[in-house]
Amino acid sequence: MKMWLLLITLAFPVSYAKPEFSFNGDTLVVTLNTQNPSQMAKLVYGMIGDPLDFNFENYKVSKFTGTKHTFKITDINEQELYIFKAAFFDTVTKIYYATQNYTFKPKKRGNLWEEGIVVDVGPYLSMIDERSVGIAFYTNRPSKAKLFISEKGEFEDTTPLERHEFIVENLTPGTYEYYVIVYDNRDTSKTHNYKFKISDPKRTKIGVFGDTRGNGNNLNPVFYVDGVNEAIGREISKSLYQDSVDLIFVLGDLITGRSQEIEYSEEEYKSFLKACWPYISYVPFMPIPGNHDMIAPVIENDTVRYDPPPPGSAEDLWRKVFILPENGPDAPAGMPPYKENVYYINIGNTSIYVLNSDYNYVLYKTRPNPSIRLADSLQQRWLKESVRNNNKYRHRVLLFHEPLIGLGISGRGLRAPEVDTFANFLKEMGFGFYISGHDHMYARGTIFNGLVQIVSAGGGAPLYDLKRELSSSDILIHKYTKTFNYLIIEPTESGAIKITAKNLSGEILDSFKTK
Numbered sequence: 001m002k003m004w005l006l007l008i009t010l011a012f013p014v015s016y017a018k019p020e021f022s023f024n025g026d027t028l029v030v031t032l033n034t035q036n037p038s039q040m041a042k043l044v045y046g047m048i049g050d051p052l053d054f055n056f057e058n059y060k061v062s063k064f065t066g067t068k069h070t071f072k073i074t075d076i077n078e079q080e081l082y083i084f085k086a087a088f089f090d091t092v093t094k095i096y097y098a099t100q101n102y103t104f105k106p107k108k109r110g111n112l113w114e115e116g117i118v119v120d121v122g123p124y125l126s127m128i129d130e131r132s133v134g135i136a137f138y139t140n141r142p143s144k145a146k147l148f149i150s151e152k153g154e155f156e157d158t159t160p161l162e163r164h165e166f167i168v169e170n171l172t173p174g175t176y177e178y179y180v181i182v183y184d185n186r187d188t189s190k191t192h193n194y195k196f197k198i199s200d201p202k203r204t205k206i207g208v209f210g211d212t213r214g215n216g217n218n219l220n221p222v223f224y225v226d227g228v229n230e231a232i233g234r235e236i237s238k239s240l241y242q243d244s245v246d247l248i249f250v251l252g253d254l255i256t257g258r259s260q261e262i263e264y265s266e267e268e269y270k271s272f273l274k275a276c277w278p279y280i281s282y283v284p285f286m287p288i289p290g291n292h293d294m295i296a297p298v299i300e301n302d303t304v305r306y307d308p309p310p311p312g313s314a315e316d317l318w319r320k321v322f323i324l325p326e327n328g329p330d331a332p333a334g335m336p337p338y339k340e341n342v343y344y345i346n347i348g349n350t351s352i353y354v355l356n357s358d359y360n361y362v363l364y365k366t367r368p369n370p371s372i373r374l375a376d377s378l379q380q381r382w383l384k385e386s387v388r389n390n391n392k393y394r395h396r397v398l399l400f401h402e403p404l405i406g407l408g409i410s411g412r413g414l415r416a417p418e419v420d421t422f423a424n425f426l427k428e429m430g431f432g433f434y435i436s437g438h439d440h441m442y443a444r445g446t447i448f449n450g451l452v453q454i455v456s457a458g459g460g461a462p463l464y465d466l467k468r469e470l471s472s473s474d475i476l477i478h479k480y481t482k483t484f485n486y487l488i489i490e491p492t493e494s495g496a497i498k499i500t501a502k503n504l505s506g507e508i509l510d511s512f513k514t515k
Helices: 230-242 262-276 314-321 377-389 417-428
Strands: 006-011 018-023 028-047 058-062 066-073 082-090 095-098 102-104 106-109 112-115 119-129 132-149 153-168 174-183 188-190 194-198 206-209 247-250 285-287 304-306 343-347 350-354 362-364 395-399 433-436 442-447 452-456 475-481 485-491 497-503 508-514
Touching: 018 112, 058 066, 102 119, 119 174, 119 262, 119 285, 119 343, 206 230, 230 262, 230 485, 262 314, 350 377, 442 508, 452 485, 475 497, 475 508
Parallel strands: 006 028, 206 247, 247 285, 350 395, 395 433, 433 452
Antiparallel strands: 006 018, 028 058, 028 066, 028 082, 082 095, 082 102, 106 112, 119 132, 132 153, 132 174, 174 188, 174 194, 206 485, 304 362, 343 350, 442 452, 442 475, 485 497, 497 508
């Protein structure tokens, strides 16, 4: 084992830190710079042998209180992949912060050590249709990239970029193995080998969970990592992977948002993707926009908080980060895009529709706002047309972020004429139920027109109690649990859809069948 020095400098805003790696001879030193005086600074790291079984087996602790913490490390090997993470208690904000996980590879050129090129985020999977998969990833510096996938061969992108994406089409049911190579004029790196499956249409199993955003007031650093509850997001992703689902939908509020900087908003999405790793490399994830996502980035003044115009809108950033079906409606000139924010995908005998209930987010601070946000009229026309075009599919599943009847916070999600109109529209379209997030709990109820409302927003955001003032004429609650949770959806041979809600221990919270 070679002993050498690695210098890592972490420069903040308080809630965000990114390591910078440098070397000094054969001694390893890690320097953590914080914006405010901090204490209990800790650095953890470990080698990534098996992505499904990695851990931070090594750690260093600084007992110094100040803005600069120094650690010495002597046990890192050249060309191996490592994950680094730091945490500290900020004595000004009184919050214990943690950084994202950062992938690092030490490399020697001649007699000098330097940072090697690596895939730092991902690879992460999505689906474009039931026979096409999207594969994307970020690198630690601009690179060229190659994708190798069994049965399909090699794909290459020779443009030096920090983010690459590939779409692999015409896949048949079965298991595929793939890996990525990234390279520049100084280095080349290969990822681990990953596998994903294209399911038999008759046996498709879908996972759902929502609201993975973090809580900045929680003193546990793993519950707030750049806007994301990393610990719970990873645990649910692992549970769904172990339940052998074929596809995972995330019901919005992936991140905290509220940042006016598009760069930091993108870092929060990276934090979400890292929280779902490595499972997001094995199972396609399909995010759904939520209100926090649609204020990432955001512009604020004394009277209003609003979505920046294109090309810097929250919807534009969403499209940049994720690869999703582009079958949504066309936006009017000058408006944020609907593409990849609103979409459908047909899997087996099921059509799954995704709406953006927080499109072009605007919040007025000086006058009352609607208690609920609904998919706008253009999305409704698109949904009507899409359902008509997909009428050969036996099952319909509808997903959006904000429930029609709010369950968790007083004054939010109240019944109104526009809610009645939208609910009746959904029933006319043949939907018997819809699934939403936003209220941090698990709940199932029947709303005023007979539609079943299912809320699964237990992905890591602070949990809510059920409102006491709910009217039985608005919604009849059948099941409520204040816990982190996720869903599994399975079409049955009898023509129904079976939905099972589970907690983090895998215990069944609710199980029922619906049309």
